[in-house]
Structure formats: C-alpha cells, structure tokens
Amino acid sequence: MKKLSSVNKFLLAVIIFFTFGYIIYPMISLVRESFTLADGSFTPTAFLNAFSPSSVSATLNSILLSVITVIGSAFIGILFAYIFQYHRIPLKSFFSSIIIIPVATPPLIGVVAFLFLLSENGLISKLLTFVFGMNGSLFSFDGWAAIITIHVYSFYPLFYLFVSSALKKIDGNTIDASYSLGASKSKTFFNVIVPQLIPSMIGASLIVFMASMASFSAPFIFGGSERFLTTEIYSAKINGDNSAASSLAVMLTIISLLFLLLLRFYRSRKTYEIRYKGTPRTVITGHKKGINILSSTFTVIFSFLIVLPIFTLLFLSFIPEGSLMRNFFAEPFTFGNYSKIFGEAQFFDPFINSLQMSVIAVAITVVIGVGTAFLIVKKNVKGGNYLESILSLPYGIPGTVIALAFILSFNFPSVFTGFIALVGTFWILPLAYAVRNLPILMQSSISGFHSIDPSLEEASFSMGATGVRTFRKITGPLIFPAVLNGALLVFINSIGEFVSTILLYTYSTKTISIEIYSQLRMYNTGAAASYGIILFLIVMIVVYFSRKTLDKSVGVS
C-alpha cells in the first residue's frame, strides 16, 4: 500500500462515513426493527411476522414470479441474440436498438403504457369496440398474466445484451475448427457454442431474478389481491406496522443478497478467453433464404410490439382529459395535456424536483463512487475489497427495503441527518437514489481505472509530471467515458424512480413518477400519458448521448 496524502485520507474518511451512515446503519436499524414488537419490546418472536401464512405465500409468489420471469426473458432474449448474430436481418442496427428500448424505460412507464394498451378501457379494447361495435370489456388484463407480460417486456433485453455480447466474442474459427474436425452441426452447437454462452446466461439469470424479486410497480398496479413481497412491505408500512414491514424486508433482502453473492462468485470465476493476434472472425450462418425471411418478419413484428405500448402512451397524451371512459377515437387531438404541465407550477414542480434530485444523486454517487474506485485501484487502500463489497450491497437490496430502512434510521436527528429529522424532507430522496445507484457508478469507475494501462501513468511520471497533473491530463480524461456512462445511468434510474419514492415523498417533494401515479389514480389519463412521454424522451435522449460517448471512448490497441 502506498502512503496516502492528506487529501486522500480525507476522501477515505468521507467514504467510510457514508458507508457506515447510509448503508450499514440503516440495515442495522431495519434488522433491529424486525425483531421489535409493535409495543417497542425487542424479541426474536417478532420476526415470526415473516413466517405468517400470508407472508409465506407472498414470498413463494415472489419467487415463482421471478422464476417465470427468468424463463420467459431468457427465451426471448436468447432467441433474438441468436437471430441478430447469425441471420441476415435488414436494418440490423436499427432493430437491435429498438428491441433494447425496454431496458432503459422506467418501470412505471412500462406499467402505465401496458395499462393504457391492454386494460379493459385500454386502446385495444376501445379499438375493437370502435371498429366492430363490440361492447365493453372483452378481456381483462391484470394479475399474474399482466405482471409476467410486463416483467418479460422489461427484462428480456438483459438476456439479449448478455448473450449477444458473449456470442460476439465467439471466434468463428472455433466453429469452423469444430466442423473440420468432423463434428456435426448439433454437436458443434452444444459442445462449442453453448459452453461459451453459459457464463453469460447464468449472469443474466441472476440479475433478472434479483430485479424481478425487487420489482414493485407491476405487482403494485396489477397485483390486485395477489400478494408479493414488495407490495406486502409497502402495505404493512402504510398501515403503520413497521415491525411486520421490517421482517418482510429482511426476508426479501436475504433472498436478494443470496443471489448477489452468487453473482459475485460467478463473476470472480475465470471465463474462457484466449488471447491471440488478429481479430476473431464472425460468421453469418443464415445461408437459407427462408430462414432469413422468417426471422426478419418475426423481428419486424416483435419490434412493433415493443414500441406499441410507447405509441399508445404517445397517442393518449394527445387525447383530452377525462376521455378514457368515453369512446376517445372521436375526440380531436390536443396539446392541452402538455401545455398544462409546462404552464402550471403545480404540474411543473414534480419535474423540477425529479431533475434536482437526480442531479444531486449523480453528484453524490460520482464523489463516493469514483473516490472509492480511485482508492481501491490506484492506491491499493487496505481493506479495499471489503469496502467495495459493502458499497456493492445496495445492488442486491430492493428499493422498497432501502426506503423502509431510511425511514427507520433517519426519522430523528443524528450525525447522519445533519441533526434534523430527515424523513419528510427533500434530501432523503436523492440520498436514497444515490445509495441505490452507487454500485453502478463504483463498478464502472473501477473497471475504468483498471482499463488504464499503468505504463501511461509511469510514462507521465518519468517525464516529470506530478500526481495531480497526471490525474488531470491522463487518468482523468481516460476514465471520463466510464464515469460519464455510469453517471448517465444513475441519472436515468433516478429520474423515473418510483419504488422508494412512493415511501419517502411528501406533497412538496412529489416527483414525476409520483405525479404519474396520482394522475392515474384520478383517471387523468392524458396528464399521466404526457408525463410518461416526457420522462421517456428525457431517458432516451440521455441514452442516446451515453451511447455516443461510449463510441467515442478511446484506447490504444
């Protein structure tokens, strides 16, 4: 370990303060509460809340939902990864951008869009009525089917991204080598291609499972009487039963962290990689015209289905308020919904709140995330791997749980709250967003620092540059793309955050997502849809720029 300068020591102190105050301490408070009865007495039996029949059924439902989500997402994601890698699809890059749209869409937007598309009063149902003069609700879209549909919609792109990046790394020569050694097509597929994909499939499965366990919006809106862990925690909290809420939260966290542990274990294992000169050859095996036409048609239809909910949202954002119950195809288009949002302070404030909170969350994660990465990678700080593990924990802690833990920890003044009761203030929201997203930024910074060849800094030193100059001119600019990319991701996640916001907001700190939800509650579809579209556009613009900066990121081969 190199000696730390006083600036670095200060940075380390800030990071340790943050880690303890906003991750360790809230989790301790949560566990303590889970063992406390409603009357305030501390007893192990309080935790039995987590094993009551309704809790057990909620746990089993959540697990079952996650398993189904993983299977469904895997099926679609892997299928498209395969098609896009090996078949000839027209406008390939266009369609491959389309099919990853859901991964960037805030979960609540997806939920609302599906609601408007498929529910009893949704677009499809209205269209059928309009065209065929059919009456009323032909089908209902709720419960398990609705939740699973939305989950698969939101999570299959993760499988697609993981598996297609693994497919891209497969050297076409290994496939040719297998054929030339006399292996059949199926033997080659199962013995050469699949083994190289398994690590990516495991990774995607674990991440989708965790995301599905933590999912709140879909079960919340469509769950009805079905119990799921996240929604049970929410209702227990709203009913004032902190103890039961905490017990369930601990349960959920244990399951999620178990999967995080598996994920970290799997990532630490070595993957197949051989370094050689030259570039791996990629092959397109779709020789047969029929197959290419089939998969192209399929891709076009599927891409249409992917953007359909978003177009529904766009369509409804131009429909006058209160038309949902009527036959809105007859109504004229209007910009009224948008002008209301931008015109009236009451409707515009949520935007300001969301933007401010997201920017603050980004600032906090950048300072803590980049600082930690710097100290771990560049300064080899003692115990750095423990610090990294603790700061990665929030990746496995669902938003509902973080919000609950924050409420329990910060509802009275302490050194971590700036000596005020933080609950109910503006600041608790960006703080929660920052903690939730810290792992993303820290990991992208760590890999950013790792990807810098140490000899660049050595070259700078040997030419007489100080540590500060080297960071400003060489290291800083080189990690910038990685940090910016992480920061934009944090921004996207924060601006549409709903899960922890719904537990932490007050009237004056309403965010866009809360406003969408409350407009929905009041059947103001037009307003909800316009908010949704604006939020969607903000996210897409940010994604566009983050992809641009990634493309521009540099490296000497």
Next chain:
Amino acid sequence: MANLEIRNITKKFNDTEVLSDMNIDVRQGEFFSIVGPSGCGKTTLLRIIGGLEFPDSGKIIVNGKDITSLPPQKRKIGIVFQNYALFPNMTVYQNIAYGLEILKTDKSVLKNKINSVLDIVSLSHKTNNSVTSLSGGEQQRVSLARVIVTEPELILFDEPLSNLDYSLRIETRNELKRLQRDVGITSVYVTHDQTEALALSDRIAVLNKGVVQQTGSPYEVYYNPKNSFTASFIGHANLFDEKNSEQIFKINTGKNKVLALLPEEIILTKDDEEGKGKITDVQFTGFSIEYSIQIINSDRIIKTLCTTTSETEHLKTGDRVSLKISENNRDSNLRILDK
C-alpha cells in the same frame, strides 16, 4: 548525456530474489543492452533505474549523483515502453508536447523542438493525427520522439520492438540505431532477443536469474563467452561435456568443464563407417542450412550451421557424419568453460 553506475542493487519480490548484488557501468553516450531470458530480472532492473520500482539495497548513480531514492519525476530519465504508452486522449503533437510543457518550455521554442523531432522520426505529416490511428511502427516512433524531445540524461528502452512484425522490427531497429547515434543520448536497452542486442549495442550485459553473467562488446560475448549460459544464450553454442569432447574431438576439457562450439564452427563430412553423428533433421533457411545431429550411442542432439555457398557437401537426414572443428575458429583457441 550521462554515465550510469549500478551499484550492488538487490531486489526481492515477496521472498524471491529478482536481482542480487548487481553491478553495471554504462558509459557516456553508449548504447548498452541488458539481455536475458524472460524472468531474469532485466525489466525490474530497468524499472529501478527509471524510479518506477525501488531497490531493497544498492545505489543508482547518474553522473556521480546518487538518485536511488528520487521519484521518477526528478530523474530526467526517459522511458520508451514495450506497449509505447502513448496517451490515447491526445494527438501526436500533444503527446510530444506533454514533457516540454512540464519543463515550462517557451511556446515558440516548444513548437520548433516538436517540429524538428517530428522531422527526425519522419512523422511531420501526422502531426495532428490521433495516436490511436497510427500503425505500430509509427506509434513506436512517436514514443521515441516524445522521449528525446525532452533531452533526458538517459533513455531506457523496455523491449520496444517486441510488438512489431518481423520486417518492421528489423527496419525500426536500424532506425533506432541511427537515431541514437545522431542524438547521442546514453541508452539502456532491455531485450530477450540476443540478435537485437548484438546488432544494436556498443556493449551488452547478459543476465540470468538476477545475476550478471558477463558484460562486454557484442564480439566479446559472442566469441568469448565466460560461461556456458552466455555461450548457449548468445551464440546458441553446442556444449560438449568431458566424455563427449574426448570421444568426438579428442579434446580433454577437465572435470566439470564443457567445450563450447558455435553451430558454424563444426564441419561435417559424410562418413558411413566411422561417423560419430547421425543427421536427424535438415532445415534449409535460404542463406544457410541447419543440421540437427544425434551423437551415436547418446541422446545428445547438437545443431550445426553452414552457409549454402560453402564448399561442404549437402547432406541428408539419416546420413552418418564425422564432426571436425573449423579451421576458421576465430580466435583459434578453444572455449573450455565452467559447466
């Protein structure tokens, strides 16, 4: 320009001694190579000279001044890295300007210096290109220009040619020698390629297992190796133990000594009856033929080399041959070395 003294340098990583009590003198303006197999400690030694590692004991002295504990920033030693270490976020011009800006060089002087150094490495037409767009050979020249423009007292080269293709390597090697001679900066060059070291250097230090085996001019280390390691590493010499050299050449080496003969010093004649060796492989490389010969009644394989224009008859795999030491053996004294 400077002379460099390496005094009793010792370095351990964990419990393994990488360098033990190393002493080397590099003279002013000299092109000095440190050559040895991978893992011999040559890169560690280079990094210690550059201040990127610090020795456990011993001293690094430049121009009589002890710099052992100085950080790299204060050493005025330029380093050309194996992977060039060009700053990918900067252009060719900015890379070269980097060191000069640190020296607070006057703007107009800076521009002139950069232009003239770009001229020297023939890259004037790529001044404002991004370094990532350059070929390997061009990147190599930029990394050299970046170092010489700051006029360091010493330049360190860490296997700078190993990432280049064969023909480019030869070309860049010649270029490098020309530049070093023109600029005249004392240079320390680390490589595992003995041909490269022989071709480039004024003097060479042969390293093995953290110990200097021999220091001398290319001719000295090639023709007068001091031990069997140098003989086989530098000249690919064949080593014959006491029994073999007595049997084949009727030369008594004495106990625990070996006779070292370079591949081109052994003359083969076809002898189906009495021949002491049997040809197991023939490799034709154009200007020369390399024979692998198994000594009869032994599993010892030796290699010999003869030019294709020489008078010796061309032999085939399976031929029995007798072995003789060439009359042209340069110093006509036999190399009898410690095992």
